[in-house]
Amino acid sequence: MILSAFGLLFTVPLSTAVVLRNDQSPDLASLKFNESLQWGACDPNIVQNPSISCAFFTIPLDYHDAHAGSGRIAVAKINATGERLGSVFLNPGGPGGSGLDSLNTIGPELVALGGGHYDIVSWDPRGVGPLTIPGDIFCFDSVEEYNGFWNGTIELNGIEMTGNFTDPADVQALLSQAPIMQKKYEELGQRCMQHPTGKYLKYVGTAATVRDMVALADALDGPDAPINYVGTSYGTLLGSWFINMFPERVGHVLLDGVVNPVSLATQETPYVWDEEAADADKVYEGLVTGCALAGPQACTVAQQGDSAVDVDATIQALLKKAHDATRKNSSVSVTSAAIRSQIAGALYSPAQWAALANTSYPEAVAAVDAESVGITSASGTRRSLRRRQMNDTVSYTTEAILCSDSVDQRGTSMKTILEDVITASRTSSRIASAVWPAPFRYCPFWPVRAVERYQGPFNKTLANKILVASNKYDPVTPLANAQALVDILGDQARLVVQDGFGHTTGSSPSQCFDEVAFAYFVNGMLPDGNDTVCEVDADFEIFNNVNTEDIVAAMTNA
Template sequence: MLHYKISSILALFLASRSSHAAPSHHSNSTIEWGPCDPSVVSEPSLSCGFLEVPLDYQDPSVGNARLALAKANATGERRGSVFFNPGGPGDSGVAELGIPGFKDVLLAVTGGVYDIITWDPRGVGTLTTPGEIFCFDSLEEYLTFFNGTIELTGIEETGNFTDPADVSALFAQAPVVQKKYEELGQKCLNAPTGKYLKYIGTSAAVRDMVSIANAIDGPDAPINYYGISYGSLIGSWFVNMFPERVGRVMLDGIVNPVTFATEKPSEHFSHQFASSDNVYKGLLTGCALAGPSGCPAASEGDGPLDIDAKVQELIKAAHDATLVNASVPLTSGQFRVEFFAEMYATADWGRYMKENFTQIVETIKGEAPGANVSLTKRSDRFVRRNRLLGRTTSNDSPSYSIHAISCGDAIDLQGVTMEEQFKGIINNTRNISHLFGTYWPAPDYLCAYWPVRAVERYQGPFNKKLANKIIVASNVYDPITPLPSAEEVARQLGDSAVLVKQNGFGHSTLAEPSTCMRSLFSGYMANGTLPTNNTLCEVDALEIFPGVTTADILAHLPSTDV
């Protein structure tokens, strides 16, 4: 769930301007670069290729995986390669690099002296083998399987989950959803891709990256890496699994590897929402500053709390309509999930509140008994997601690649009940994120019933001494990878890491353009120049709402709870 909005962030950014390290080099493997598949990559200047690697590095007799790669050539005198992962888990590196203009951003950030190399990890896309993980043959089968459950409608609640009726309704779903998830785990295992599930995960991604680096730059060359969001977890595992191979590494939008390795996935997931309500307050503040001419949700004289009251009224209206008719076009649970996606990309706030939010208000106001939601309407979010991830498969059901990666890496779970996880959701809503604590469905809640774990999982330590110092970067207000996660990674690595912060909103520092941060990144990558620890970069003065910049929002951000 970290997950697929990185593609949207990139597009908006461009518009606005316990394991032991085993040998990972797969001998006799070469990469032949050539034209890219136009169904996945529309950027003609990129080169693409494939590399075969062992499915199991500890047991090569199992067979091979085949990785799809893409490359953007250095614009200056080449000094080597920078390996890039855009996040997810489940995002296609090949498709991301092929977004028009994005390769230029990466080349600028890395100083233009490295080839940018990315790949589709195992379980991602249609070009890598094993590719996309599907557990259903069609969207219709998926909808039939989960009919009548919160998997399709989301979780209904108001008032920070303080209404006993909402609590009882959620607990009533616990045995139903648990049974469905147990059945789903077996469906995934019995599907054609089920035989690959234990070979998918972050350790495999790390070893595959090392194999690619060995094939391109040689087995003794330092490995340079830039990872965003889930890509930061790949980076954290890489620098600790192969500390002697660390070159120039930048991690941005940080997943906490310590809590990931030690906590139940649902608990780790709840901690990721630590800053989400503050990002929401930023959106409300910008809307209030813009006024009704720049943000239709604002009335003349409204402050952030006034607009929040309108959002809460909207949630309650959707909630009450759903109690009467579970097939309304938009439930309060679905609205929260869709609204949360807007916390990722600040550059989209003005357009969203003027267009989408206004439509949502009209949709919820028009909900009434007897309304029905079509198969097509409910499938829209899956179609959009597949398009964002560069997926061209004919299977229109939801992908379970995120689940395969996240749950394959998760700690072993025995006896965790859905009721226990629901109690965590209630606690999360009451104490961590009032607005988004009920985010559902999310892969993390399936992990207790996922049928396999990866053949290799790295569970620490995360404080290795690295061959070179790395940069750990975070927005101050990140809705899904909060600043404390970056602070923990930097603390664990001590003198081997430098923490840099960007004084803005959104997921990763790409969410808002910052000349300061881009210069810091490029200086480090091209010249090895390390910034001072705890450097705080301001974002560029671009309008988030008409006449309203991030600096304006920060200056007026309310200190009271929303």
């Protein structure tokens, strides 16, 4: 599968977008940018592919205020292999995903997507990585400081519950954390502002990143050239903002795994997350259905003759046992919250389902069985810290970007947020809704918003039609989001649905989708309507002798 998405003075076009501004009118007269990029070898700690070259590109921190100063973005490029038609820019999502790392991983495949006619260009956006300035956002100086600050809270321990908060004691235990977490999240915001990276918080928003991409396109392809773009997950939000902030510059654009831009512009992010997780349990149903089809020979969770319901019951029994062990001893290393978080993470990629069932599950069973009789393992970990290799501390880049873009604070309390977690576990997803921490939950308490935010409209007249894609069953960007975006854009967009599971079409191989994308980028051809459905390749087995088509058919016939 192709996807899984000096000294020249010039003016970046200022769109007529409806934006929220916190400062004065534009002053670009004194902003200096790179006339050309000086390409060279990449940092081998990040990019190992020798066909990729790297450079730095100077950016203003604020495109509307020259006095704010400048930064730089780390850029990587893999050259076209045939007659060059321009560049295709890639954002892999997150927010906080490294474009350099992604290009290192899938660069050659993206070159093939464009028939070899495009340079593929990606970058670490502002707020991301050790090379871009502003780079990663930190609020603590060490993991130890992080752990000490959050000790004894759900931030480290996760949320313990069974079913979908079936036990009232779990509800009471969670709500008792509300005043503690309210204070902690407010204190976190102040820590982030006071940290050396805090001075950059208002400059890491998506609107500025859109302008960075346009400036970079101007430098590489010329100020009037169409801008070609591939965005996956959060990269679709960047794409939605781009095509509406600069509709006259839209070239070939593919948005895969859509974040609903209208929801983010109008709702607080915790409620946006409830919408984003709407299909997570359907993906989980695919997992347990595939396991049941595979049987115990290929999926150790299943017993001979088990149905999907039986497999789910086995997993829920493990979660209940881990939950009860944690109730007796809060220091156990493998909790129900940790297991649930691992399951939710695996839903992103069907290629991981067999490993989850055949490696992680037996390990969890052994650990929980030991905990149940009073044996704890020092080797277990409750959750994975979000560390950067270049700095042994915890990055808050994802929260900083997401919350910079979010609506203004509306006085929402932590008690309301935790009550929503309980409700969402019953109405949205019992698997994903109670996973904590979650970046979307921070924004009602985050103290900073970006100096520029785009809030619509999202139906501008585009220079060229775009391609929108979605899996039928996506755990964090449901198909309904892609359908909503296409409805907003009308005849200016075409939707392709991949009949499979996971986050973005890149989670499973599909020759059909590759051919659609190739025809679009190379020949400018789009499907005639929005009823195009692509099957996942039949030889992609999720479990031994069980492919996507088998699972979908079993779910449909159930």
